[in-house]
Amino acid sequence: MPEPKVVKWGILATGGIAETFTKDLTVDPKTRGVTSIKHEIAAAASSSSISRADDFLKKVGAPSSAKAYGSYQELVNDKDVDIIYVATPHSHHYQNARLCLEAGKNVLCEKAFTVNEPQLRKLVEIAKAKNLFLMEAVWTRYFPLSIYVREQITSGRIGTVYRTVADLSMADDPQNKYGPDGNKHRMVNVDLAGGALLDLGIYALTWVFQTLYHTLPEGDRKAPSVLSTMVKYEPTGADESTAMLLTFPRDAKKGGPMHGIATTGLRTSINPDNKGTAGPCVRVYGDKGEIQIFPPTFRPTKTKVILADGTVEDKVWEQPGPGKGSGWTNGFGGTMQAEGEGQGMFWEADEAAMAVVEGRKEGRFEGLEESCVIMGVMDEVRNQNGLVYPEKIESLEYPLEF
Ligand SMILES: NC(=O)c1ccc[n+]([C@@H]2O[C@H](COP(=O)([O-])OP(=O)(O)OC[C@H]3O[C@@H](n4cnc5c(N)ncnc54)[C@H](OP(=O)(O)O)[C@@H]3O)[C@@H](O)[C@H]2O)c1
Structure with missing residues (x-):
């Protein structure tokens, strides 16, 4: 080798x-x-x-x-x-x-x-x-779990897909969580492009896009139309709750348009007891069944495929790593994974490194055009709801010091 x-x-x-x-x-x-x-x-x-x-x-x-x-x-x-x-x-x-x-x-x-x-x-x-x-x-996007979910869709296992509903909400209420200086925290500080949408909503959009957009042949992928509503976090004006309804165009012969519903918020949680007791945070609906993905939306380890013929397939996707007994741990924001289990960020690192070695200029599972379309959706959502960040951080000017 x-x-x-x-x-x-x-x-x-x-x-x-x-x-x-x-x-x-x-x-x-x-x-x-x-x-x-x-x-x-x-x-x-x-x-x-x-x-x-x-x-x-x-x-x-x-x-x-x-x-x-x-x-x-x-x-x-x-x-x-x-x-x-x-x-x-x-x-x-x-x-x-x-x-x-x-x-x-x-x-x-x-x-x-x-x-x-x-x-x-x-x-x-x-x-x-x-x-x-x-x-x-x-x-x-780079987890084996995500690759599996996309394969369930492209193989036609749940039939023609019509809708994905995805949420990432984190109960990150800054007044309670970040102390007296909470309004300066990057989650709600508009000088740091704070708010639920750009920090958490991106994951709800990731699931909507990787199931309804990325699974289409490249030539069939089209930007969705957007309807949205937002609740602002009063002290700073960042968004604390945002709901988006996207309509993805698709040829009538292939099933017609699809709906993506993406929500995010800072006061409720997708995983309130942190034990996975809550139901799925993502549901992908086809005309022959559905795929459920369980919280947390950004690092799920459980899926369920439920088919109209009565098949129910549960899968567990533990992250690999050095293993038990290694004494090594990783995690984020106070949530540590079990001993020897990776956070799972190495999958994207592998993809990036392989691309560099192979001379590819984009990732395979989210190309640059798709990232641009998603940024465009978030621009439209902010535009519909009057969320403008300070000029210095919206600017194209370079270099800027701030
Ligand atoms: N993939 C994920 O799971 C995940 C999770 C959390 C966050 N994120 C993303 O990662 C980014 C960073 O988040 P984080 O939670 O790591 O934030 P953080 O803990 O606040 O760290 C940000 C770092 O950026 C540097 N920095 C440079 N200028 C800064 C400024 N003006 N204000 C604050 N920090 C500044 C600082 O490091 P030095 O100055 O020492 O270089 C600081 O430690 C965000 O874009 C967030 O959306 C991703």
């Missing part, structure tokens, strides 16, 4: 998700059957200090060869880095991802990709012009 190709990662930002993602990078890909690539943490950068980057590298278990930088500029200048993972708040993605692309680096950028569609189209234009890889880090 040929030796795995080593892909060298640079980590841009040292916050919560950067830590989780980078820890997942340390898991040997062979534990999930991936033998063609290997991840190496080459460097990490903090915008505040080199010592923060240094502490970050120690915390995630990076090799001693990994370099710490006290600025993002130094990271993008590092010739030893093949691809950069951007993990700043979404307000900063356009500036930070562009910094990487302008320096000739491949990019995997956290969700939401940018603040608006024009910003993303600009990044895509630069990536294409410079022949670089660019992908949105919507990790859920």
Whole structure:
């Protein structure tokens, strides 16, 4: 068997998700059957200090060869880095991802990709012009569970699909959860493009899109029409609850238009007891059956296929990792996975690394056009409900300091 190709990662930002993602990078890909690539943490950068980057590298278990930088500029200048993972708040993605692309680096950028569609189209234009890889880090798309769900649809197992209903709500009420300074938290701070839609609603949209849009032959995929309503979080004006009804065009001979219903909110939870007692958070309806996906929407581990002929198929999709007894753990936001079980962010990292090695410029399970269409839907939802972010973060201007 040929030796795995080593892909060298640079980590841009040292916050919560950067830590989780980078820890997942340390898991040997062979534990999930991936033998063609290997991840190496080459460097990490903090915008505040080199010592923060240094502490970050120690915390995630990076090799001693990994370099710490006290600025993002130094990271993008590092010739030893093949691809950069951007993990700043979404307000900063356009500036930070562009910094990487302008320096000739491949990019995997956290969700939401940018603040608006024009910003993303600009990044895509630069990536294409410079022949670089660019992908949105919507990790859920790359899970074997998601691949299975899409295959159930494309194989016709649940017949012709007509509707997907998906929710991601997290009871992230900032007044209760984030203390007296809660209004500055990135979940509701408009200076950081806060609000349920861009942070959580993107996952509800991900399920709607990967079941109703991505499963169509490429030439049949068309942007949906959008009807939406939003409740604002009074202290800041960010959205705390958003409901979207999308209509996807489809040829009458193939079943006609489909509905996608995507909801998100900060006061209720899709998984109130954190034990999976709640019902499905995603339901995909066909004329011969349905597929249910169980919470949490971003990291589901259970599916159920229910067919009109009486078949019921339950599946459990545990995330792989170093395994029990390894002493290794990962998780996010206070939720730790069982010992030895990965968070699951390595699947998107594998896809990005394989693309870099193979010379592909986009991810296979969510191409750049699809990301642009989703950003366009979120723009339309904000437009219908008067949610405008400060000019500096909506801007196409580059470089901007804020
Ligand atoms: N895929 C997932 O499961 C998942 C989960 C949570 C969040 N996310 C996404 O990841 C991104 C970051 O979220 P997070 O929860 O990691 O946020 P976080 O904990 O607040 O970390 C953000 C990091 O960005 C850097 N940063 C640069 N400029 C900043 C500024 N003006 N304000 C705040 N931070 C700034 C900071 O690191 P340095 O300055 O040290 O570089 C900071 O630690 C968001 O886009 C979010 O939507 C994804």
